[in-house]
Every structure is written in C-alpha cells, then in structure tokens.
Amino acid sequence: xxxxxxxxxxxxxxDSLKRHPGFGGVDWDxxxxxxxxxxxxxxxRLEVALESHHxxxxxxxxxxxxxxxxxxxxxxxxxxxx
Numbered sequence: 227x228x229x230x231x232x233x234x235x236x237x238x239x240x241d242s243l244k245r246h247p248g249f250g251g252v253d254w255d256x257x258x259x260x261x262x263x264x265x266x267x268x269x270x271r272l273e274v275a276l277e278s279h280h281x282x283x284x285x286x287x288x289x290x291x292x293x294x295x296x297x298x299x300x301x302x303x304x305x306x307x308x
Contacts, residue, residue: 234246
C-alpha cells in the first residue's frame with residue numbers, strides 16, 4: 227500500500243505532477259485547450275482494428291452476427307500487448 231503523503235503530487239499538487247520527469251514533454255496547455263494530437267502508435271492500432279472490423283462487416287449481413295462483431299470491436303484486445 228502506498229502512503230498518501232508519498233504519492234505523486236501530494237507535496238505540490240498539480241504543479242509537482244507537471245514537473246515530474248515522467249511527464250516531460252507533455253503539452254499541458256494543449257491538453258487544456260483540447261489541441262493535443264493522438265500519438266501515431268495509437269492511431270495505427272485504431273486504424274488496424276477498424277480496418278479488420280470493416281472487412282468482417284463486409285462479409286456479414288446486418289443480423290445478429292453484426293451485433294456480435296460490434297461487441298468484439300468494443301473489446302480492447304488491440305491494447306493487450308501495449
């Protein structure tokens with residue numbers, strides 16, 4: 227169990243979090259203004275997942291199989307090896 231007083235940010239709030247080396251290079255203003263680009267690796271994984279889903283959908287008609295396919299798409303298997 228982590229002591230609350232030793233948790234990241236407990237000694238200086240959000241400013242201490244922002245200064246932590248693990249968050250180096252984060253565009254905090256861009257996050258606040260919703261102008262941060264999605265990292266290429268995430269976009270690539272999303273594109274692969276959507277393309278494979280589209281190929282599966284083109285082979286199925288709109289029936290109960292489509293509902294199962296949507297459930298599969300909503301399963302984050304593409305994140306397992308992250």
